[in-house]
Amino acid sequence: MRIQFYLIIPFLFLFFGCGAYYNQPTGVENAIIGETTPATSLLRALPKPKTPIVVGIYKFRDQTGQYKAAENGSTFSTAVTQGATSILIKALEDSNWFVPIERENIGNLLQERNLIRSTRQEYTKNANPNEPQLTPLLYAGILLEGGIVSYDSNIITGGFGARYFGAGGSVKYRQDRVTIYLRMISTSNGKILKSVYISKTILSQAVDQSLFRYVNFKRLLEVETGYTTNEPVQMAVTEAIEKAVSSLVLEGIKDKIWEADIPKEEVVSLLAKFEAEKAEADVKGIYDRTLIARRSRFAMEFTGGLTLMDGDYANPLLRPMGRGALKYFFTLGFNLSASTNVINLANKERLDAGYITYDLNAEFILLPKDKLSPFVFGGIGYGMNKNFENLHFKFQYGAGLEYMVSKKVGIKLYAEHNLNFSDNIDYIKRGVRDDYYYRFGFGLTYYFSNKKSNVFK
Known part of the structure; x- marks a missing residue:
């Protein structure tokens, strides 16, 4: 009976508080289409534009220069993804507001077009002057610049643990934070039309339980279990970039840089919700603190x-x-x-x-x-x-x-x-x-x- 009692305690703790514990991988998993984030649905729910905007992105870089923290030794793995440009292009496509054009590897594109021209000239015996040539490249009306400007580790750490007569458990957590800036530049005059700033927290949790006790003479019972979850940094960066793109679209509608293909009443309602969100963000501090004047005279x-x-x-x-x-x-x-x-x-x-x-x-x-x-x-x-x-x-x-x-x-x-x-x-x-x-x-x-x-x- 005593052994059963000691085993029931950690089991109940896991059953009621640790749902992720029962979703552990037990075999090889097939490749799947990438997961979406909460910001993806907001991005796809944006109204359609009257005219999609051609946009160029040369590089959306990791500007932190930060490497992953390691408990022992050193590591050369970066703290955040180096493929933020690809994430931004995907977010622009999902919004249906922009037509992204290739600029990150423009040299490869130009070289391939030159190969096509030279091959036609060398191996086409009877050149037809009316044969259509390569279509001209699109040029961007606006450029998007910026990058991942900050990755702050351990902005909050903490936990709780208890042990009694060799039986106990603990919960630990850590929160990091990634910050991006995205700005929109007019190619006609170089003016910065809009700039947005988005941050996203990254949560890591660890739960463990253990039992170490003599249940009888020369009989030792030892039980250990637990799990750790880490929010993927790439998903946090993706959500921040998608939020930045949706904010950029709404800021452009507000300042009449472009127009949405919906009735005026819906535009007013959409912008009112956006302004309410901005007003809430203006009074938000770090650690999810709402900083407003709360007392009268x-x-x-x-x-x-x-x-x-x-x-x-x-x-x-x-x-x-x-x-x-x-x-x-x-x-x-x-x-x-x-x-x-x-x-x-x-x-x-x-x-x-x-x-x-x-x-x-x-x-x-x-x-x-x-x-x-x-x-x-x-x-x-x-x-x-x-x-x-x-x-x-x-x-x-x-x-x-x-x-x-x-x-x-x-x-x-x-x-x-x-x-x-x-x-x-x-x-x-x-x-x-x-x-x-x-x-x-x-x-x-x-x-x-x-x-x-x-x-x-």
Whole structure:
């Protein structure tokens, strides 16, 4: 029974979390037509042009000069494909907007045409002056230039693992990133008509499980399993290039460089979706962070929590507290907060006192454009008991986290240290140090944003 139990654990882990584990190759596979990417369907769904554009591509190069990373020794394999020109030509064909012409190996084409001419001249005995000659080569109205400009390894790495009595497993992941630029140049005057920038992340994952345990005297059970998946770099480059071509087409429609063969209403709808995508991209940061102004100038905060006394008595007890505050933001990440706090301080069998404090804090939000942001604050305060006695000044500081649930509501969690300029907070003066206390709060912040002038841009 014990052996069966140890075997079931890794089996369940693989069954529910590792679908790719059951698609392992078990034999020789036949050649297949190359896989498509999510961007391929978008490229093929573009509307047809009124007139296809003849385009030339001399070289779409790998400009990174980067080689594959190796754990041991060195490698001369490049990090990204060297055949990006071929990928770009295929993407141009799939879009149905362009007529690509051969320019990467133009020397081979010209040499073959010269061979045809010389062969006709030498071996045609009765030359017919009316016999059609070689058709002239197409020339490009625009050129496409650019390349793969960046390949960044390990922009995110991480994982998780656990082991107990010889049984356990781990999950690891790594993310790379490839970036391309594609620009369109007019051959008539050399003007750069458009330039687009696309990036694509590349994910690698590893999952493994193992069991190493003595199940009986002189009987050792050892089980290991796992798998690794690596997103092909060539597929990532293909998707980035296809996305660049579709963006180039839509940018050209927007700037009236060319026209789509669809009604005007459909063009407007198509460009509206494209502009929405661009607007979303404008506020996207690395690591899929959405960087937008999330807070308005005025806010109201309601917090509940606990206090912990740090005075002259031993055995402090946690007691409830409440807080209400008004905030005004001078900048996106800096505000002043005025609050009223009702707190209770207690020590076991010694103290149980209530206080009202009025605090003024300067607060700095460290990542003001992120949903989740740490913040720090500090300021001065004034406190008294419920009988308006035992008056004292204090200084407080703290830190916490705030998560923006929506544009108007944030959830916050914080800890605060209060330094009082009085040794009589616990109603006993002893020693040379003043009385302190801690506050731990959890609450909501509501941001008012009814007026346009009240919202940060």
